[in-house]
Amino acid sequence: MFLRTLLLILGAGLLLAACVKTASQSNKPYDLLIRNARVVDGTGNPWFLADVAVRGDRIVRVGRNLPGEARQTLDARNRILAPGFIDVHAHAENVYENPSERFVRMGVTTLVTGNCGSSVTAVDSFLVLAANRPIALNIATLVGHNSVRRKVMGEVNRAPTADELxxxxxxxxxxxxxxxxxxxxxxxxxxxxxxxxxxxxxLAKAAAKHGGVYASHIRNEEGKVYEAIREAIHVGRETGMPVEISHFKVGSKRMWGESEKTLDLVREARRGGLQVTVDQYAYTASSTRLSSNLIPAWALAGGPEEGKRRLGHPDTLARIVAEMKTELANDGFTDYSFAVVANYKADTTLNGKSIAQLAQLVRRDSTLDGQIAQIFDMYRGGDAQMVYHKMDEPDVERILREPFTMVASDAGPGNYLSGVPHPRGYGNNARVLGRYVRERQVISLEDAIRKMTSLPAQTFGFRDRGLVREGYVADLLLIDEATVGDRATFEAPHQYAAGFDYVIVNGKPVVAEGKNTGTLPGKAIRRE
Ligand SMILES: [Zn+2]
Structure with a gap:
C-alpha cells in the first residue's frame, strides 16, 4: 500500500515536471515562424493553409494562426511551402570541395551520392568530413560496386577469384x-x-544484411533495356533488397515509345511483392563519359593506356569500329550528331559542339569514319564528359506520370561557368514544376512534390525528412508557383532556377529572398 502511494506520488511529480517543461518550451520563442503558407506537405495531398513554426532544426508546430513569438517571422503570402527536395541520384563525391549552390537554388536540400557504382570506399571518413568542412545541404551515400571492384581488382575484364569476392x-x-x-x-x-x-x-547480399536499397544504373538503357531491367529485378528477388532503377529511360531511337512496356516490367515485379522504384531527370538527353557510352566496354579494359594500345592495333581497331557502327545503327542513328561535348579538358573550345560538327571542324571530314576518328582522338586526349540527345519526350512524360517514379538529377556540385554541362544540375526539379506541372500539366503540383520529397525519403530510409510534419527536420522551401521554373538550357546551362524564395536546410535559410545566404548548415545522414 505504502509502495503504491509512493509510486503514485512519484508519478504525479514526474507528470508535473513534464508539464512544466512543456510549458516553458512552448513559451520560448520560435526561431522561425512562416505564416499563411499553402502547405504542400509531401504526401501528395492537396495543399492546405497553415503556419509552420521551427525551433532549432525541427518543425515544432503546423497549424492555423499559431500563437507565440518568433525570432524571425516570414509572411509566405500564399507561397507554396514544401519539404526540401531529396535528390536521390547525385554524383557528389566532391561536395566538400565544390559549391552546391546550383542544387539549393532549385530546392534540393539533401543529396544521395555514390550512384552508378561510383562512390567513396571509406564511407565513414566521407561522412565524418561534414562535421569539419561545412556544406550547404545534407549528404548521404551509397557504396558503389565499381569503386569496390576497382580497389580490389583494378580494371580487369574477368570474374573475381573467391578471395577477391x-x-x-x-x-x-x-x-x-x-x-x-x-x-x-x-x-x-x-x-x-x-x-x-x-x-x-x-555483393548485394553482403549489403542486404544491413538493410538499404539496391540502386542500379542498369546494364543497358538502349536495345537491351528489357534484359537489363530484368537483371535488376532478379538482384532484388535474390537478395530481398528494394530495387531502385536509376535514371529510368528509353535511350534508343528505335525503341522510342516502349516505356509503356518497360514500366510494365516494374509494375509486374511490384504486383509480385518486390519493392521496385525508379528515378528520372526531366530531359530528353543524358550525360556521361564519351568512352563509356560510345566505345565498347571490352576495348576499355585495363585503363586508358591499354585502351589506346588497342586503338593502335589495326585488327582490333577494325573490330572496335565495326561494333560502334552496329551499335549506332541498332539505336536508330546514322551519325553522332546526338552526342555533344559537355567538357573536354584537353581543349575546352570543343565544348558545346557535337561529334558530327567537330569532325567537320577539326578534321574536315564529317563522314561517319571521320566522326569515329574524332571520338578516338578525344579518348586519347583524356576522354570527355558528354551530353547525349537520345530520348523522346512522350517517354519522359509517361515515366514521370508513374506513381513510383521520383525526380533526381544525376548531377554533381560544381563551379559556376565551368564547361557546358547538362542543365539538369541547375534546373531539374524546377523544370518539373515549371514545365511538367504548370505548363504541360503532366502531373499535379502535389504529386510532383511527393516525387521529390516523401517518396525519396521513404525509399532511402530518411525517417524524419520529406514531409512537413511536427517533429520532422526543418528542410523547407517557399516556392512561387507562378514563376518557378528552370532557366538552364543545353546551350547556356549556368543559370540558376527561378521561383525559390526561401530554401531552409536544418532550420537555417541557405536561400533567402531568392539569394544565396552563404550559410552552410548541411549534415551527413547515415542509414538508421
Ligand atoms: Zn548512371
Missing part, C-alpha cells in the same frame, strides 16, 4: 556498417560492366 564483400559490408544507405551498381561502366549477375547478387 570475399574482399569486395567485406568492403561493401564495411560501407553499410559505416552508414551507407544502400549498394549501387553502374553496369555499363568499367570495371563494373565486367561483372556477371552472380557477382552483383553476392
Amino acid at each position: 570475399r574482399q569486395m564483400e567485406a568492403l561493401v559490408e564495411k560501407g553499410m556498417q559505416d552508414g551507407a544507405v544502400g549498394f549501387s551498381t553502374g553496369l555499363i561502366y568499367v570495371p563494373g560492366t565486367y561483372a556477371k549477375t552472380d557477382e552483383v547478387v553476392a
Whole structure:
C-alpha cells in the first residue's frame, strides 16, 4: 500500500515536471515562424493553409494562426511551402570541395551520392568530413560496386577469384556498417560492366544484411533495356533488397515509345511483392563519359593506356569500329550528331559542339569514319564528359506520370561557368514544376512534390525528412508557383532556377529572398 502511494506520488511529480517543461518550451520563442503558407506537405495531398513554426532544426508546430513569438517571422503570402527536395541520384563525391549552390537554388536540400557504382570506399571518413568542412545541404551515400571492384581488382575484364569476392564483400559490408544507405551498381561502366549477375547478387547480399536499397544504373538503357531491367529485378528477388532503377529511360531511337512496356516490367515485379522504384531527370538527353557510352566496354579494359594500345592495333581497331557502327545503327542513328561535348579538358573550345560538327571542324571530314576518328582522338586526349540527345519526350512524360517514379538529377556540385554541362544540375526539379506541372500539366503540383520529397525519403530510409510534419527536420522551401521554373538550357546551362524564395536546410535559410545566404548548415545522414 505504502509502495503504491509512493509510486503514485512519484508519478504525479514526474507528470508535473513534464508539464512544466512543456510549458516553458512552448513559451520560448520560435526561431522561425512562416505564416499563411499553402502547405504542400509531401504526401501528395492537396495543399492546405497553415503556419509552420521551427525551433532549432525541427518543425515544432503546423497549424492555423499559431500563437507565440518568433525570432524571425516570414509572411509566405500564399507561397507554396514544401519539404526540401531529396535528390536521390547525385554524383557528389566532391561536395566538400565544390559549391552546391546550383542544387539549393532549385530546392534540393539533401543529396544521395555514390550512384552508378561510383562512390567513396571509406564511407565513414566521407561522412565524418561534414562535421569539419561545412556544406550547404545534407549528404548521404551509397557504396558503389565499381569503386569496390576497382580497389580490389583494378580494371580487369574477368570474374573475381573467391578471395577477391570475399574482399569486395567485406568492403561493401564495411560501407553499410559505416552508414551507407544502400549498394549501387553502374553496369555499363568499367570495371563494373565486367561483372556477371552472380557477382552483383553476392555483393548485394553482403549489403542486404544491413538493410538499404539496391540502386542500379542498369546494364543497358538502349536495345537491351528489357534484359537489363530484368537483371535488376532478379538482384532484388535474390537478395530481398528494394530495387531502385536509376535514371529510368528509353535511350534508343528505335525503341522510342516502349516505356509503356518497360514500366510494365516494374509494375509486374511490384504486383509480385518486390519493392521496385525508379528515378528520372526531366530531359530528353543524358550525360556521361564519351568512352563509356560510345566505345565498347571490352576495348576499355585495363585503363586508358591499354585502351589506346588497342586503338593502335589495326585488327582490333577494325573490330572496335565495326561494333560502334552496329551499335549506332541498332539505336536508330546514322551519325553522332546526338552526342555533344559537355567538357573536354584537353581543349575546352570543343565544348558545346557535337561529334558530327567537330569532325567537320577539326578534321574536315564529317563522314561517319571521320566522326569515329574524332571520338578516338578525344579518348586519347583524356576522354570527355558528354551530353547525349537520345530520348523522346512522350517517354519522359509517361515515366514521370508513374506513381513510383521520383525526380533526381544525376548531377554533381560544381563551379559556376565551368564547361557546358547538362542543365539538369541547375534546373531539374524546377523544370518539373515549371514545365511538367504548370505548363504541360503532366502531373499535379502535389504529386510532383511527393516525387521529390516523401517518396525519396521513404525509399532511402530518411525517417524524419520529406514531409512537413511536427517533429520532422526543418528542410523547407517557399516556392512561387507562378514563376518557378528552370532557366538552364543545353546551350547556356549556368543559370540558376527561378521561383525559390526561401530554401531552409536544418532550420537555417541557405536561400533567402531568392539569394544565396552563404550559410552552410548541411549534415551527413547515415542509414538508421
Ligand atoms: Zn548512371
